[in-house]
Amino acid sequence: MHRSDPHAIDGKLPAPSARYDVVVIGAGPSGLAAAIEAAKAGKSVLLADEHPVPGAAMGNDVPLFFGGRMTTATLNAERMIETIFISEPALEVAMLAGVEVQLGTAAWAVYRNGPALASLPERVVGLADASRAWLVGFDELVIATGARDLAIGFPGWNQPGVMGAAALTMLLSRYQAFAGKRVLFIGSHDLALETALLAHEKGVDVAGIVEVRDAPQGSAELVQSIHAARIPIHTGDVVARADGGIDGVEHAVLRSGLEIACDTICLAIGVVPSIELLDAMGGKRTLDPMRGGFIPADEPAIRFVGDCAGLPDTGFDHVAYRMEWAQAFGAVSAPDTIVCQCEEVTRADLIGVQPPNYLPRPDAMCARSLETLLHDGPANPDQIKRLTRAGMGVCQGRRCRDQVAMMLALEAGKPFGTIPLATHRAPVRPIPLNILADWEEGDDMRAGWDVWFGIPTQWIPYRDIGTPREQQHQDAIGGNMSL
Amino acid sequence: MKVVVVGGGVTGLSSAWWLARSGAQVTVLDKFIVGWEASGRNGGGASHYQSPLFEEEQRLWPQMDALLGYPTEHSKERIVIAVTEKQLRQYHYIAQMNNDMGYRVDLLDAKQSQAAVPLAGENCLGGMHYRFGGHANPQRTTQAYAWALQDLGGKIVQHSPVSGFETSGGKVVAVESASGRHECDALVVAAGPQTGMLMAKLGVDVPLASARAEMIVTEPAPMMPLGGVDGNGLYGRQTLRGNLAYGGGPHEWIEVGEGGPTARPTSPLTRNLARRLAELFPKAAHLNVIRSWAGVIENTPDGRPVIDRMSDPENVVVATMSGVGFGLSPASGHAVRDLVIEGHCTFTDIAKLSLSRFEGIGADWREARGWLPIT
Ligand SMILES: Cc1cc2nc3c(=O)[nH]c(=O)nc-3n(C[C@H](O)[C@H](O)[C@H](O)COP(=O)(O)OP(=O)(O)OC[C@H]3O[C@@H](n4cnc5c(N)ncnc54)[C@H](O)[C@@H]3O)c2cc1C
Numbered sequence: 001m002h003r004s005d006p007h008a009i010d011g012k013l014p015a016p017s018a019r020y021d022v023v024v025i026g027a028g029p030s031g032l033a034a035a036i037e038a039a040k041a042g043k044s045v046l047l048a049d050e051h052p053v054p055g056a057a058m059g060n061d062v063p064l065f066f067g068g069r070m071t072t073a074t075l076n077a078e079r080m081i082e083t084i085f086i087s088e089p090a091l092e093v094a095m096l097a098g099v100e101v102q103l104g105t106a107a108w109a110v111y112r113n114g115p116a117l118a119s120l121p122e123r124v125v126g127l128a129d130a131s132r133a134w135l136v137g138f139d140e141l142v143i144a145t146g147a148r149d150l151a152i153g154f155p156g157w158n159q160p161g162v163m164g165a166a167a168l169t170m171l172l173s174r175y176q177a178f179a180g181k182r183v184l185f186i187g188s189h190d191l192a193l194e195t196a197l198l199a200h201e202k203g204v205d206v207a208g209i210v211e212v213r214d215a216p217q218g219s220a221e222l223v224q225s226i227h228a229a230r231i232p233i234h235t236g237d238v239v240a241r242a243d244g245g246i247d248g249v250e251h252a253v254l255r256s257g258l259e260i261a262c263d264t265i266c267l268a269i270g271v272v273p274s275i276e277l278l279d280a281m282g283g284k285r286t287l288d289p290m291r292g293g294f295i296p297a298d299e300p301a302i303r304f305v306g307d308c309a310g311l312p313d314t315g316f317d318h319v320a321y322r323m324e325w326a327q328a329f330g331a332v333s334a335p336d337t338i339v340c341q342c343e344e345v346t347r348a349d350l351i352g353v354q355p356p357n358y359l360p361r362p363d364a365m366c367a368r369s370l371e372t373l374l375h376d377g378p379a380n381p382d383q384i385k386r387l388t389r390a391g392m393g394v395c396q397g398r399r400c401r402d403q404v405a406m407m408l409a410l411e412a413g414k415p416f417g418t419i420p421l422a423t424h425r426a427p428v429r430p431i432p433l434n435i436l437a438d439w440e441e442g443d444d445m446r447a448g449w450d451v452w453f454g455i456p457t458q459w460i461p462y463r464d465i466g467t468p469r470e471q472q473h474q475d476a477i478g479g480n481m482s483l
Numbered sequence: 484m485k486v487v488v489v490g491g492g493v494t495g496l497s498s499a500w501w502l503a504r505s506g507a508q509v510t511v512l513d514k515f516i517v518g519w520e521a522s523g524r525n526g527g528g529a530s531h532y533q534s535p536l537f538e539e540e541q542r543l544w545p546q547m548d549a550l551l552g553y554p555t556e557h558s559k560e561r562i563v564i565a566v567t568e569k570q571l572r573q574y575h576y577i578a579q580m581n582n583d584m585g586y587r588v589d590l591l592d593a594k595q596s597q598a599a600v601p602l603a604g605e606n607c608l609g610g611m612h613y614r615f616g617g618h619a620n621p622q623r624t625t626q627a628y629a630w631a632l633q634d635l636g637g638k639i640v641q642h643s644p645v646s647g648f649e650t651s652g653g654k655v656v657a658v659e660s661a662s663g664r665h666e667c668d669a670l671v672v673a674a675g676p677q678t679g680m681l682m683a684k685l686g687v688d689v690p691l692a693s694a695r696a697e698m699i700v701t702e703p704a705p706m707m708p709l710g711g712v713d714g715n716g717l718y719g720r721q722t723l724r725g726n727l728a729y730g731g732g733p734h735e736w737i738e739v740g741e742g743g744p745t746a747r748p749t750s751p752l753t754r755n756l757a758r759r760l761a762e763l764f765p766k767a768a769h770l771n772v773i774r775s776w777a778g779v780i781e782n783t784p785d786g787r788p789v790i791d792r793m794s795d796p797e798n799v800v801v802a803t804m805s806g807v808g809f810g811l812s813p814a815s816g817h818a819v820r821d822l823v824i825e826g827h828c829t830f831t832d833i834a835k836l837s838l839s840r841f842e843g844i845g846a847d848w849r850e851a852r853g854w855l856p857i858t
């Protein structure tokens with residue numbers, strides 16, 4: 001006779017609280033275009049975008065590397081929503097076309113049935129705003145999450161004022177809330193040049209551009225515009241250190257000895273396609289150096305549009321360029337240069353695979369390192385993450401995941417990509433417990449909840465097994481025990 | 484004596500380490516990397532008063548850092564707090580049951596609980612304080628066993644799935660794996676969910692059903708005086724960094740093939756875990772959840788471990804821990820070592836963990852319990 005297990009998940013996961021023909025995640029140009037097109041075709045469309053993100057998330061460099069350089073205006077969520085609507089007229093076009101637009105709404109997971117998971121009533125995307133989380137069903141899912149900042153550390157990068165190009169663009173163009181006055185740019189490919197020009201146009205003082213290679217890397221046209229704006233480009237040089245005070249960066253010192261006054265250093269070496277949702281749902285990814293790194297591969301159920309599908313291929317090898325920067329920053333760094341800001345992991349501790357400072361480091365531990373670990377097989381970034389805690393913090397590895405992968409490749413003497421990136425996990429945005437919580441969970445979930453498997457015999461004290469006391473314990477506590 | 488251990492989880496690694504300490508020449512084979520399955524994905528709890536290995540577990544944990552030479556983050560004792568009357572009744576029953584066995588558990592009233600657990604709230608009705616048990620960091624502990632084993636000259640071959648065995652004269656004489664053939668005088672099978680499939684190749688039936696279980700973790704909270712706080716249908720711990728790592732609730736029965744789990748996805752259950760954690764620790768309810776994960780656990784029909792030496796082939800020891808294997812690992816390894824070297828467990832009676840209890844179990848035992856994957 002087939003009985004059912006009351007403590008198994010079967011039938012307990014809820015149906016989504018809303019359903020649309022098309023759900024689009026990300027209201028950048030590609031997401032907006034996809035949403036408008038679908039609405040015009042008569043579909044019910046939800047377009048969700050996480051901006052404006054809550055101040056606390058911004059302070060943790062989620063989802064972009066804001067580096068603490070946002071004005072206090074960003075703390076006023078309602079005003080920010082207005083500002084974003086004004087900055088992006090296409091949002092209104094979308095609404096007029098019938099798209100339901102939800103700003104300040106982050107997608108934190110996509111769930112679907114597949115290997116080892118058959119309990120979902122249907123495919124859903126998890127959404128959250130500043131007050132609640134919910135699940136949404138869809139016929140078609142379009143992911144247009146864009147690209148996020150690539151950070152590579154150097155001495156002093158772990159202070160306010162060091163930020164990323166995508167964050168700066170966002171603050172300048174959508175939030176109108178950049179707090180810096182004078183910015184030095186790192187990198188000279190199109191991203192850096194475009195961001196520097198945008199800053200210049202918005203009245204920000206651009207202190208210069210630093211390029212590790214011997215010539216500017218961006219298109220001739222952009223380089224021309226940079227010259228026209230009288231922005232100096234320092235080629236064959238790197239930022240060796242950022243010095244600062246209580247408010248963060250005050251100046252940068254280049255390897256050549258040149259000192260440049262600035263309150264902001266913008267890492268504009270590259271951006272990486274935002275594939276968190278795909279990766280966290282177990283989707284396949286592939287490395288394409290020409291398109292910005294790891295990008296979605298063979299994922300028929302979901303459409304990826306815009307930068308998250310891969311940067312436009314202009315024949316530029318982004319990965320080779322980043323690796324050159326990583327190597328140069330490595331050379332100017334010290335053993336105590338921080339790699340993971342959240343967990344304060346230094347380069348030496350990462351390469352030494354050493355535990356955090358609150359744990360003892362006996363001799364045997366000190367004798368271990370990445371090198372000894374490599375004797376056991378290829379480096380596994382998740383294993384190294386668990387041992388060193390690099391990437392385990394509240395920014396969810398946004399600031400260090402990529403540079404850790406690059407450092408491991410450099411240390412192991414292997415090409416980037418032979419060592420995979422540490423995986424992303426749901427929720428792919430940090431979300432407070434009381435917001436993520438399902439406060440409306442069903443009776444089945446509550447009734448069937450057990451701390452562990454609910455197997456009553458599992459917890460019977462050994463001496464009582466096979467005695468009358470066994471039944472008595474089972475009746476009193478069932479499977480409910482603590483581990 | 485040459486011993487091959489199949490499985491680089493805590494059970495296999497602890498066994499290997501104990502065997503190496505006794506002078507055996509040990510090789511551990513794992514299909515991927517050490518601790519990648521349940522051993523690196525669990526709650527870290529180590530308070531298994533129901534087990535015959537309990538006293539050995541309790542004796543060993545406080546010494547493990549020193550014995551292994553690497554930090555495990557072991558922390559002593561546990562507190563369990565209730566937010567419903569039903570929970571409180573159950574916890575008090577458990578307290579009594581332990582006190583009857585001579586394992587001290589103190590009852591806490593609401594005030595005492597709130598004082599002992601600073602993140603608890605007004606909704607806390609009371610609880611109990613185990614003056615034993617504790618928790619450790621699963622990933623660090625697994626790696627510590629592995630490194631300690633290597634320090635004793637033991638070998639670990641990762642990325643080396645075992646595909647079969649060579650027997651001769653009633654013994655296993657070699658193990659076939661992706662890294663080739665490994666000769667042995669004794670074999671230990673501690674392969675988690677695949678234990679049954681591997682033992683079947685030796686003609687031994689080990690009834691097991693596997694399921695997926697989920698956990699979540701928050702950003703660091705202010706440190707509580709005691710990190711091992713459970714309750715409200717959750718198990719877990721505050722890590723030494725301050726993160727709250729908790730699991731509990733419904734599991735999903737799955738089919739696991741010879742290659743092991745093909746995926747370890749989480750589900751929207753994350754939200755139900757978040758809710759219970761917010762209720763357990765109202766003062767931490769504003770903290771961000773930053774990750775979730777799942778692991779696969781194998782269970783025997785009664786949910787109790789099997790630790791046993793076979794009669795045919797007679798040089799094989801099997802250890803499958805049914806969901807309580809992390810905490811017991813210092814002791815389960817000792818028991819396995821004893822079975823391999825002495826032929827019996829020297830420090831306690833484990834007769835009721837033998838495989839013979841399932842002799843004659845119906846082929847439909849999973850159906851009878853409803854322990855089947857969703858179709
Ligand atoms: C979410 C979760 C929470 C838990 N919480 C707790 C807790 O708080 N306290 C507690 O005590 N326990 C807990 N457990 C249970 C505990 O994790 C397991 O009981 C324990 O880790 C089992 O260890 P193991 O070494 O026996 O098996 P596993 O960890 O499953 O290791 C088996 C190993 O064998 C390898 N293997 C399998 N087949 C082959 C093959 N053919 N060839 C080579 N290698 C192979 C696998 O790769 C794997 O590394 C929890 C488990 C989960 C998933």
